[in-house]
Amino acid sequence: MLPNIDYSELPRALQHILNRDNPEVPTTPSRRSFLKLAGIGGFALGAFPMLSVAQAAGDAAKPLSPTQQPSAFVEIAADGAVTVTINRLDFGQGVQTALPMILAEELDADWSKVHSKHGNSDGAYVDPVMGLHLTGGSNSIKNSFTQYRELGARARAMLIAAAAKQWNIDPAQLRTASGEVIAPDGRKLGYGELAQAAMTQPVPETVKLKDPKEFRLIGKPTNRLDSVAKSSGKQSYGIDTHLPGQLTAVVLRPPVFGAKIATLDDSAARGVHGVKAVLRVPLDRGAEGVAIIGEGYWSAKQGRDAVKVTWDTSAVEKVDTKKQFAQYRELAKQPGNKYFDADVTPISTAAKKIHAEFTFPYLAHAPMEPLNCTVKFNNDSAEIWLGSQMPGLDGMMAARVLGLKPEQVKVNVQMAGGGFGRRAIATSDYVFEACSIAKAVKTAGMDVPVRTMWSREDDIRGGYYRPAQLHQASIGLDAHGKVLAWDHVIVGQSITAGTPFEGFMIKNGIDNTAVEGMREPYDLPMKLTVHHPKMNVPVLWWRSVGSTHTAFVMETLIDEIAHASKKDPVAYRLEAYGDKHLRHRAALQLAVEHSGYGKKTLPKGHAWGVAVHESFQTVVAYVVEASIKNGKPVLHRATAGVHCNLAVNPRTIETQVQGAALMGLSMCLPGAAITFKDGVVEQSNFSDFVVPRITEMPEITVFIVPSAEPPTGMGEPGLPPLAPAFANAVFKLTGKPIRQLPFNV
Structure with a gap:
């Protein structure tokens, strides 16, 4: 719970979640009116509706929430320039381009005249699904895709209505293209000419959206609107x-x-x-x-x-890293909260056995801007x-x-x-x-x-780290390598305990962020128990959250099981997916096809590594090529197959995966850990909290599975499978599985 903040101050949708037993808690924002705003050099279509007076006569009977009204999101200047307000923070993921692309698609705007800006804490800019202001969980495009399409379509309908009134013609006879309304006889009116009159039109309740076959912006690789400013040093933060x-x-x-x-x-x-x-x-x-x-x-x-x-x-408690993992091992011996409780064959009777312990350190976020x-x-x-x-x-x-x-x-x-x-x-x-x-x-x-x-040192020592985790797994296989039983324990701090998210993220004493990605997509007889010790170290989600450790555990163990079964790791996974996990299959096959896996002869001393993981409803598969040089694992190439449904901006997706893969690589490098001695953080800057340098950046190619289904998350899914794919390649080279991050080779 937030300290000293009454639930009544929280966003209504979040109140509803926290008070789910009370059916009277409202979940829909109150109606807001539509505002006329005179802008500099002309009239702008849009200003925040919560500041407006009552909407003019002719309103639709059904109220529209602030998140549905174009006035909060679209401004059209007299010269036809369109400014789209984004309801998210852009901190590198590219939503300041992708969200305007979605709106501009339905608006039929001239993309060369489209600009974007950040929103604020006003009610219009909440996540329309979550009901609170949030950039996280790879939800930006996924949750606002339909919202921004409808915003663009509503604004377009108002512009058409204004033109129809001026020409005294049926709106159904008009069409739009590149920022203009066009009559059957060829007459044209620019959006800038119509913006003032469009403000007098009612906001339509419902709109017809384009068939994806008609898209001219969505799905097209598009340069980011902020790329010039960032590459020239002009971008302000x-x-x-x-x-x-x-x-x-x-x-x-x-x-x-x-x-x-x-x-x-x-x-x-x-x-x-x-x-x-x-x-x-x-x-x-x-x-x-x-x-x-x-x-x-x-x-x-x-x-x-x-x-x-x-x-x-x-x-205050003084955490010590070495002592901490010893405590975690003792805790793992105790009965924990049950997440999976399969009725399985005793592992002691299995023909083959795998016993594994994995350790993962605290990780700092370490953004370039403290x-x-x-x-x-x-x-x-x-x-x-x-x-x-x-x-x-x-x-x-x-x-x-x-x-x-x-x-x-x-x-x-x-x-x-x-x-x-x-x-x-x-x-x-x-x-x-x-x-x-x-x-x-x-x-x-x-x-x-x-x-x-904050200085860089302040930032790295300042807390709110990805929690340290301990995993222990005991797996029993039959003589042919089939999994008969899997007993698994996770020990690590809860991220959501004590926050407003605890009520719906923690069930049966288990923080769902700690177990996301476990077992899936494999049909395994798994027992899984979880312990959440309390430590004097503030913890928080870190890009891809629980999948930062669960993907590594699952995908490296799957490779060990494939090895014990004497099966190719790709073939083993495809067989395990069957007909139930077609997106996993498609992503893996795409990565395999473009990497040359199984066809291309690798240089001597090089090996393939494979891993596949779903997070935030997106599947990413990596096929990597690695070697050991001077006793150090080296990642040479990574080929990604991505299934994120409809790709709004393929160029953004490519860069997101490349950046996520690099961040995934950072988890593998010696020195990529936050450690404690007598309660004090031992790291302070990039000299002792390691991140990859340009010389360690592998060649990364990204391929997207074609789809017309609504888009899924993309900011985080590229990270989790990179480290296990790299580790699996090292396993092939050394014959020794890697059981900790960073690598201990």
Whole structure:
């Protein structure tokens, strides 16, 4: 549960989930009206409807929610330029192009005139399926595909209605193309000419959408709208926010999570040129810290370096990585919560046996843009600027800290330089911190905006890691390699315990994020039990969540079973899929076909590796080529087969898979781990928390299974199968299975 936040402040759909036993909890947002807005240089089709007056006469009888109204999402200027507002954070995944493509398709816009911008924390920009502001779970395109199609179609219908009225002609006789309404006799009116009149038209309740055969944008490889700005260094991110009079804050945080200040000597820090204040502030999870306020980052950092502080860690647990896994092993021996409970043959009677233990470390998100949040706080209102995956919850946290109502806080969502889940956190830790500092600065007599910035070291040591995990598996096979019994235990912290998501993510004491991907798609007699110990390490989802470890366990063990069965790993998987898992089959066969697996002769010392995994309703198969060079595993090539149903922008999908594969490779490299000694994080920067360098980037080719079915998730599914495919290639080369990440070869 969010600290000190009443459920009544949460989005209505989330209230419904948390109060599912109460049938009277509303799930549909109230009706909002349609707004006329005069824009600079012309009239714009659209402005946020929650700010509008009552809609004009002629409204449809059935109310439309804010998420269904074009006014919040489409602006058409007098020159015909179309600006599409996205209801997500774009932090590298490309939704600032893909979502406008979907809307522009149904709008029949001229793509050369289409632009995009981020939304905010207003009600129109909630995920239409989840009912809350969220960029995560690879849901952006999947959940908003139909929404953005309908938004474009509604706006198009209004433009046609305006043209029909001007020409005094039946709307059914008109057509649209490339930003124009066209009459049967060839007359044309540009969308910019019609935008003002279109605002007087009612928003249609229902619209007819295009047949996929008519698509001219969707499915076409399209360059990203932000590619020029990003490749030229002109793109602004949250960390680039600069407001008049703005000061910058950096924070000295305790070395152990939850610790408090024992003694503080800030005299030297206050003497640093440019330092304006040194303030004790509350931090996340009950900790205390010291905020140094400076004219810029450098002066604030210099001031922080001069602070002398001792910490009281007596009341907090001090996690030690080596001891932690010993504790996990002891816990694995105890009865756990049951997830699968198959009635199986005793493993002791099996002809062949596999006993395996897997360990996975904590992982930091380590985005290229460290965390940051800028706060402008007035007595009765506030604005914040940040790259947020959950601006609604972040806005509520800002309101709570600043003593305001949620509607008094404006959240300005900024482009973010990565995040991988770190910017979607129920505790809003870095927003809580930034607002606490802004409040303290104002109390100290400085009425200025404050930008709180984290350094790379702050970011890597700052917590909310992918949880460390222990898996133990005992598998019994018959003489032919058929699985007779599989007894499996998982030990790791719960991600969702203590959050608003606990009510529907934890069942029978098991966090579903910890077991996603287990057993599937294989028909296996598996017993699976789970333990969720509590540790003084804050944890969070990390790109592809539970599949970061479950895919590795399942796909490496499947290869071992295929080896024990004396079957080719591809043939074994295809046989296991049968006729039930056609998407897995199609993705694997596509990767096999384009890789040359089974046909191409590899160089001496090279081997194939294969893995397939479904996450977020998308299947990704990898066929990789690897070798051992100077005792170190080297990944040379990876061929991906992807089944994500309809590919909205194949170019974005290709880059998403390439980036996810590289992040999957990062899990394999020695040094890719967050470890603890006496409660202190031992890593601090990319020098000791390893990420792949350009010399380690393999050749990655991506192939997409053709489909016209509604799109599924794509931001995360490319990550999970890369590491097991690589490990399976190493297994072939060494004869020794890899049982931990990073690799211990």
